[in-house]
Amino acid sequence: MSVQLKVDDRDTGEVTQNVLGRDTERRDARQKVTGRATYAAEIRPEGLVHGALVRAPGMGRVELANRAEVEAMPGVLMVLSDARMIRNAAQGAAGEAPVQGVETAAYVGQPVALVVAESFEAAAHAARTLTVTCEGASNEIDPEKVEIAEDDTDETAQGDLEAALREARHEIDRTYTTPSMHSAAMEPHAALAEWDGARLTVRASLQMLRYNRAEIADCLGIDTENVRLLSPFVGGGFGSKLGISAEAVAAALAARELGRPVRVVQHRRSVFEVNTRRSETTQRIRLGADAEGRLDAIGHEALVSNLPEEDFSEPVLQGTHFAYAARNRLLVQRTARIHRPAAGSVRAPGEAVGITAFEIAMDELADEVGIDPVELRLANIPEKDPESDVPFSSHMLAETLHDGAARFGWADRPRAARQRREGEWWIGSGMAACFRVNMMMPAEARVRLTADGAIVETDMTDIGTGSYSILGQIAAEALGLTAEGVEVRLGDTDFPPGSGSGGSFGAASTGTAVWLACAEIRTALAGRMDCEPGELTLREGTVQCGNRSRPLAELLNGETLTGHGEVEPGKAEDKVRQATFGACFAEVAVSDVTGETRLRRMVGSFAAGRILNPRTARSQAQGGMIWGTGMALTEALLHDRRDGHVVNRDLAEYHLPVHADIPEMDIALLEESDPWAGPLHAKGIGELGICGSGAAVINAIHNACGVRVRDLPATPDRVLGGLS
Amino acid sequence: MQISFTVNGTRQDMELDPRVTLLDALRDHLGLTGSKKGCDHGQCGACTVLVEGRRVNACLSLAAMHEGEEITTIEGIAQTSPDTAATLQQAMIDYDGMQCGYCTPGQVCSAVGMLSEAREGWPSHVTEDLDAPLELTRDELTERMSGNLCRCGCYPGIVKAIRTASEARTSDSEAA
Ligand code: FES
Numbered sequence: 001m002s003v004q005l006k007v008d009d010r011d012t013g014e015v016t017q018n019v020l021g022r023d024t025e026r027r028d029a030r031q032k033v034t035g036r037a038t039y040a041a042e043i044r045p046e047g048l049v050h051g052a053l054v055r056a057p058g059m060g061r062v063e064l065a066n067r068a069e070v071e072a073m074p075g076v077l078m079v080l081s082d083a084r085m086i087r088n089a090a091q092g093a094a095g096e097a098p099v100q101g102v103e104t105a106a107y108v109g110q111p112v113a114l115v116v117a118e119s120f121e122a123a124a125h126a127a128r129t130l131t132v133t134c135e136g137a138s139n140e141i142d143p144e145k146v147e148i149a150e151d152d153t154d155e156t157a158q159g160d161l162e163a164a165l166r167e168a169r170h171e172i173d174r175t176y177t178t179p180s181m182h183s184a185a186m187e188p189h190a191a192l193a194e195w196d197g198a199r200l201t202v203r204a205s206l207q208m209l210r211y212n213r214a215e216i217a218d219c220l221g222i223d224t225e226n227v228r229l230l231s232p233f234v235g236g237g238f239g240s241k242l243g244i245s246a247e248a249v250a251a252a253l254a255a256r257e258l259g260r261p262v263r264v265v266q267h268r269r270s271v272f273e274v275n276t277r278r279s280e281t282t283q284r285i286r287l288g289a290d291a292e293g294r295l296d297a298i299g300h301e302a303l304v305s306n307l308p309e310e311d312f313s314e315p316v317l318q319g320t321h322f323a324y325a326a327r328n329r330l331l332v333q334r335t336a337r338i339h340r341p342a343a344g345s346v347r348a349p350g351e352a353v354g355i356t357a358f359e360i361a362m363d364e365l366a367d368e369v370g371i372d373p374v375e376l377r378l379a380n381i382p383e384k385d386p387e388s389d390v391p392f393s394s395h396m397l398a399e400t401l402h403d404g405a406a407r408f409g410w411a412d413r414p415r416a417a418r419q420r421r422e423g424e425w426w427i428g429s430g431m432a433a434c435f436r437v438n439m440m441m442p443a444e445a446r447v448r449l450t451a452d453g454a455i456v457e458t459d460m461t462d463i464g465t466g467s468y469s470i471l472g473q474i475a476a477e478a479l480g481l482t483a484e485g486v487e488v489r490l491g492d493t494d495f496p497p498g499s500g501s502g503g504s505f506g507a508a509s510t511g512t513a514v515w516l517a518c519a520e521i522r523t524a525l526a527g528r529m530d531c532e533p534g535e536l537t538l539r540e541g542t543v544q545c546g547n548r549s550r551p552l553a554e555l556l557n558g559e560t561l562t563g564h565g566e567v568e569p570g571k572a573e574d575k576v577r578q579a580t581f582g583a584c585f586a587e588v589a590v591s592d593v594t595g596e597t598r599l600r601r602m603v604g605s606f607a608a609g610r611i612l613n614p615r616t617a618r619s620q621a622q623g624g625m626i627w628g629t630g631m632a633l634t635e636a637l638l639h640d641r642r643d644g645h646v647v648n649r650d651l652a653e654y655h656l657p658v659h660a661d662i663p664e665m666d667i668a669l670l671e672e673s674d675p676w677a678g679p680l681h682a683k684g685i686g687e688l689g690i691c692g693s694g695a696a697v698i699n700a701i702h703n704a705c706g707v708r709v710r711d712l713p714a715t716p717d718r719v720l721g722g723l724s
Numbered sequence: 725m726q727i728s729f730t731v732n733g734t735r736q737d738m739e740l741d742p743r744v745t746l747l748d749a750l751r752d753h754l755g756l757t758g759s760k761k762g763c764d765h766g767q768c769g770a771c772t773v774l775v776e777g778r779r780v781n782a783c784l785s786l787a788a789m790h791e792g793e794e795i796t797t798i799e800g801i802a803q804t805s806p807d808t809a810a811t812l813q814q815a816m817i818d819y820d821g822m823q824c825g826y827c828t829p830g831q832v833c834s835a836v837g838m839l840s841e842a843r844e845g846w847p848s849h850v851t852e853d854l855d856a857p858l859e860l861t862r863d864e865l866t867e868r869m870s871g872n873l874c875r876c877g878c879y880p881g882i883v884k885a886i887r888t889a890s891e892a893r894t895s896d897s898e899a900a
């Protein structure tokens with residue numbers, strides 16, 4: 001049996017909030033803070049051997065010149081180069097093998113061999129000794145230099161943009177660029193593969209196990225049922241672990257051949273090359289507005305890149321489609337096929353860069369029109385989806401703008417630039433609106449109830465997002481238990497397939513599946529009480545129907561009740577536009593001497609449906625705001641101009657924000673309930689914070705010192721060039 | 725080669741390849757996987773442990789360099805510095821100073837080491853007056869913790885947790 005739901009319509013039910021919605025300790029916090037959380041590479045089975053991936057130093061046909069010599073090195077067990085190895089990580093939710101084969105290298109840094117040895121040290125040494133040569137290819141690596149195929153162009157047009165721009169009272173026509181960026185999760189991609197006959201078990205660091213399982217099976221040419229994946233803890237993903245990567249396939253192949261468990265952990269440098277980067281973007285934004293700042297024309301044209309044969313194209317315009325109203329619109333997306341490392345999803349693909357550029361353009365427009373940037377946003381909130389004309393499921397942008405402005409003290413900000421100075425520092429404030437689409441994915445979960453409590457099981461992952469916590473809270477709420485009364489087991493493909501973690505859809509999708517599984521249990525209990533499920537109240541071990549009540553233990557009579565829940569997106573997706581909204585406000589100091597920007601404070605106000613656990617949700621929003629700060633000020637994956645290789649492929653040169661870069665953050669999660677988001681009325685919060693916070697920082701720089709940065713990040717050299 | 729040192733109060737005698745780092749000795753040979761490997765290059769701080777009470781990036785140090793020394797890892801830190809570490813760990817939970825948890829053990833070990841450096845008056849890059857008694861301001865604290873990266877962006881919670889531990893420690897010593 002199973003309770004299934006296709007989300008076609010508004011939900012009319014109500015969810016009680018005894019455990020749900022409460023600020024609750026992260027379920028796995030104690031394990032993490034004491035070092036007892038165990039990640040992919042941290043098990044040592046009998047006979048374990050170690051693999052090290054070897055990268056291509058160039059592009060073209062690959063030759064392993066001294067293979068025999070390396071195979072003869074002490075401790076070395078094999079040098080593997082197999083046609084089933086993969087070129088780069090699979091795209092999110094692919095569910096099939098990415099491009100395979102290592103006889104040619106499509107980009108510099110592609111893994112082309114695996115050296116396996118008895119010890120990690122021997123493997124690393126042998127991998128460095130292996131001489132790889134590549135020849136015969138001189139592939140284009142500059143997105144501006146290639147012809148774009150028609151298939152790689154996507155256009156949405158409404159009205160007449162050019163005419164509207166000509167007639168507009170105020171016009172903006174600017175080009176913005178964002179560089180390649182990287183997820184750079186703290187745990188490097190790792191896999192430990194072990195075979196038992198035809199069955200393969202991989203302990204891996206992955207986000208979406210139901211798809212990953214199929215991807216590995218497809219790579220190896222075996223049945224999906226013969227693959228078991230375990231990812232109970234994942235040290236961050238942010239998109240880079242949506243699809244399987246090179247180490248998992250190589251480890252599985254080597255383990256089969258050697259008949260021993262093989263562990264492969266990607267070298268930090270490989271992490272930056274093999275696992276999809278966020279594409280660089282060039283974005284031309286044209287805006288036309290009337291005297292009050294009301295938009296009549298929106299043009300947004302984006303150029304992004306990817307390797308040939310990759311489906312993914314950074315969806316830069318995703319947020320622009322619904323952010324603001326304007327009758328005349330032209331949105332064009334182009335994908336250049338070049339040979340930099342593969343591009344793919346990185347936290348909030350699309351909006352992270354698209355909304356950032358757009359919200360800088362809106363700030364420029366506010367200046368041009370001469371109105372307050374908050375007022376400009378308020379004047380342009382659409383009543384319905386600007387392109388499809390369907391209503392929004394809920395829309396709280398105005399509320400977040402008012403709330404954020406009040407918390408920040410926006411009213412005190414001088415509108416003109418270069419008004420405040422402290423010593424060498426220019427002080428200024430900026431803001432931006434935040435937009436992110438809301439998605440749901442198919443998900444299943446199982447819940448078992450005994451007199452001792454409940455157990456939730458799904459292959460859903462917790463990549464730091466708080467899945468352990470909220471799924472436990474959902475079951476506790478539905479079954480009248482305390483949070484401690486529920487055990488949550490995740491990250492094992494032996495459990496029903498959850499949604500996986502990505503696109504901020506985890507909580508609402510897998511959470512709904514858990515809720516439905518509990519509904520099946522509630523129905524069974526109501527049957528035993530001889531009443532309707534709707535009349536049932538479960539509280540602390542008692543089952544109540546009207547004025548009759550019985551102890552749960554007695555009703556269960558030693559049995560276990562099992563519920564299976566299954567949710568999939570339905571027609572709701574076509575009936576309403578679902579999104580999350582927010583507003584970010586930043587204060588910066590810019591050095592007049594060095595051009596350095598310091599973030600002094602940041603306020604974020606967000607609306608993302610029902611908040612299931614304010615503590616973990618807040619951390620997610622904060623993480624997003626910090627990512628936005630990194631995007632604005634320091635992060636850029638640099639490609640060599642001749643062969644496109646990633647020059648700064650480590651954590652010393654790819655500059656993540658550090659402790660000293662980040663001040664206190666004031667974060668508000670506004671109360672909202674979205675009935676179109678399934679019975680929990682919850683939307684995603686994991687990505688919203690990055691979809692605007694960077695623009696707030698860039699806009700604050702302008703307010704501080706008058707320099708308008710259009711090429712991110714705003715490194716000192718770029719700011720200094722504008723200061724005079 | 726033969727190497728022995730003490731980890732969390734227990735003496736360990738190991739036969740190790742001289743190339744084995746302190747981090748790999750802990751994780752792969754002693755099974756103490758609480759210390760994390762984020763970069764293996766001394767660039768992230770996830771592997772921070774205390775050697776003779778001082779913080780060290782275990783990935784940048786060979787096991788063979790620590791003959792006879794006293795090493796404390798996340799697994800033992802609550803026993804070796806009970807007041808600071810246990811308060812800090814609880815405060816990390818209260819302020820949700822973690823998400824994926826991969827940087828967390830390093831943050832905790834680093835903070836414990838950092839607080840003792842500060843108590844001993846070590847200056848940092850942002851210390852203005854090298855002769856005045858050190859006040860552990862937010863700027864001082866974040867400067868000293870900047871070798872511990874957190875990609876999940878948990879810095880504000882981690883800072884609050886460290887401040888809580890530092891204040892608890894101050895009142896401890898005042899009471900004493
Ligand atoms: S693993 Fe040692 S500093 Fe990153």
Ligand code: FES
Nearest residue numbers: 823825874875876
């Ligand atoms: S908690 Fe994930 S890196 Fe810090």
